[in-house]
Amino acid sequence: MIRVGINGYGTIGKRVADAVRQQPDMEVVGVAKTRPNFEASGAVEKGFDLYAAVEERKPLFAEAGIDIAGDVEELVEESDIVVDACPSGIGADNAEMYAEYDTPALLQGGEDEDVVDASFNARSNYDTVAGEDLVRVVSCNTTGLSRLVAPLQEEYGIEKVRATLVRRGGDPAQSGRGPINDILPNPVSLPSHHGPDVNTIFPDLAIDTLGLKVPATLMHMHSINVTLEAEPDAAEVRDLLESQSRTFVIPEWLGLDGAGAIKELAQDAGRPRADIWENCIWGESVSMEGSDLYLFQAIHQESDVVPENVDAIRAVLGEADQQESIERTNEAMGLDEGLAPTRTAAEAPADD
Numbered sequence: 001m002i003r004v005g006i007n008g009y010g011t012i013g014k015r016v017a018d019a020v021r022q023q024p025d026m027e028v029v030g031v032a033k034t035r036p037n038f039e040a041s042g043a044v045e046k047g048f049d050l051y052a053a054v055e056e057r058k059p060l061f062a063e064a065g066i067d068i069a070g071d072v073e074e075l076v077e078e079s080d081i082v083v084d085a086c087p088s089g090i091g092a093d094n095a096e097m098y099a100e101y102d103t104p105a106l107l108q109g110g111e112d113e114d115v116v117d118a119s120f121n122a123r124s125n126y127d128t129v130a131g132e133d134l135v136r137v138v139s140c141n142t143t144g145l146s147r148l149v150a151p152l153q154e155e156y157g158i159e160k161v162r163a164t165l166v167r168r169g170g171d172p173a174q175s176g177r178g179p180i181n182d183i184l185p186n187p188v189s190l191p192s193h194h195g196p197d198v199n200t201i202f203p204d205l206a207i208d209t210l211g212l213k214v215p216a217t218l219m220h221m222h223s224i225n226v227t228l229e230a231e232p233d234a235a236e237v238r239d240l241l242e243s244q245s246r247t248f249v250i251p252e253w254l255g256l257d258g259a260g261a262i263k264e265l266a267q268d269a270g271r272p273r274a275d276i277w278e279n280c281i282w283g284e285s286v287s288m289e290g291s292d293l294y295l296f297q298a299i300h301q302e303s304d305v306v307p308e309n310v311d312a313i314r315a316v317l318g319e320a321d322q323q324e325s326i327e328r329t330n331e332a333m334g335l336d337e338g339l340a341p342t343r344t345a346a347e348a349p350a351d352d
């Protein structure tokens with residue numbers, strides 16, 4: 001069993017902890033928190049050992065009646081690998097501690113690429129991180145773009161990607177984020193950081209990205225144009241995207257007109273926390289004009305990186321090859337069951 005420590009138990013950390021626990025070849029050693037709050041008591045209720053991330057704050061846990069298993073250094077020492085899901089920048093500060101205990105660690109997309117040995121996306125570069133000490137699972141947006149680029153690059157070749165990212169202002173619990181009533185070019189100058197970030201996975205890819213921020217918490221929305229090196233028809237591209245295990249091509253008949261409806265579907269499907277681990281691509285938006293592909297995809301910022309973290313654990317430790325790991329992760333999390341309710345052939349119109 002691979003023993004995994006989780007340092008930073010917020011939006012990403014708690015989801016990764018649950019996903020790791022579901023894996024047949026992994027166990028959670030424990031999770032580290034800086035303070036007692038609803039997430040700390042939630043972790044204890046789930047049976048995760050809780051470690052104190054900041055020594056001076058340990059008495060706060062005792063005052064709140066929450067038992068602590070030890071200090072974060074003990075968690076790091078006892079783990080085969082640590083998933084660091086601390087706020088941006090703190091992962092870089094923690095790198096020294098991971099090195100001191102000779103424990104490999106996964107940082108998240110909020111960290112700078114120059115802090116780590118390599119960046120990771122399971123579909124795109126699984127085989128490149130084995131044996132590395134510090135690996136960054138790229139951000140939610142970069143994960144979504146990489147999953148799209150990989151099959152297009154392999155099948156047709158890519159001349160250029162142009163992507164406009166309409167980003168949610170904050171996650172639902174981030175009460176201090178915005179905008180509340182505005183539409184912000186963000187950043188206002190080009191390129192947004194996302195294009196260069198995709199280049200950490202695809203170094204030679206020509207990609208320009210523009211970013212906006214809007215008053216929404218549900219998902220990001222990408223408006224995509226890819227100039228291919230071939231001229232397949234739209235149906236062929238759609239088939240290719242449908243064949244990928246972490247892209248959900250939304251059939252027209254589902255009537256999903258936006259991110260709100262996708263979240264509702266995820267709730268109806270019984271997904272934990274209404275999470276959507278897949279890229280959600282509107283089927284009817286997949287269009288070809290000559291060699292130019294156009295489509296819209298929605299990305300659930302809180303959860304698309306979760307299966308990627310699970311795969312990164314195996315990839316770094318050399319515990320499984322790419323296909324084995326992705327299949328194992330998808331099966332254990334229930335991702336392979338898909339999001340859409342199925343319909344019989346008799347019910348489905350020919351244009352689905």
Ligand SMILES: NC(=O)c1ccc[n+]([C@@H]2O[C@H](COP(=O)([O-])OP(=O)(O)OC[C@H]3O[C@@H](n4cnc5c(N)ncnc54)[C@H](OP(=O)(O)O)[C@@H]3O)[C@@H](O)[C@H]2O)c1
Pocket residue numbers: 007008009010011012013032033034035037053085086087088089090108109110111138139140171301302305
């Ligand atoms: N949310 C997203 O949309 C998203 C998507 C992809 C990637 N990411 C990346 O994932 C990373 C984590 O983001 P997040 O959204 O999960 O942040 P988050 O919700 O703020 O969770 C991070 C948690 O880390 C804890 N923490 C703070 N300082 C710590 C320390 N020194 N040691 C251990 N724990 C500490 C905080 O909890 P306590 O202080 O209560 O312990 C906080 O809840 C960032 O790099 C981010 O860029 C985020």
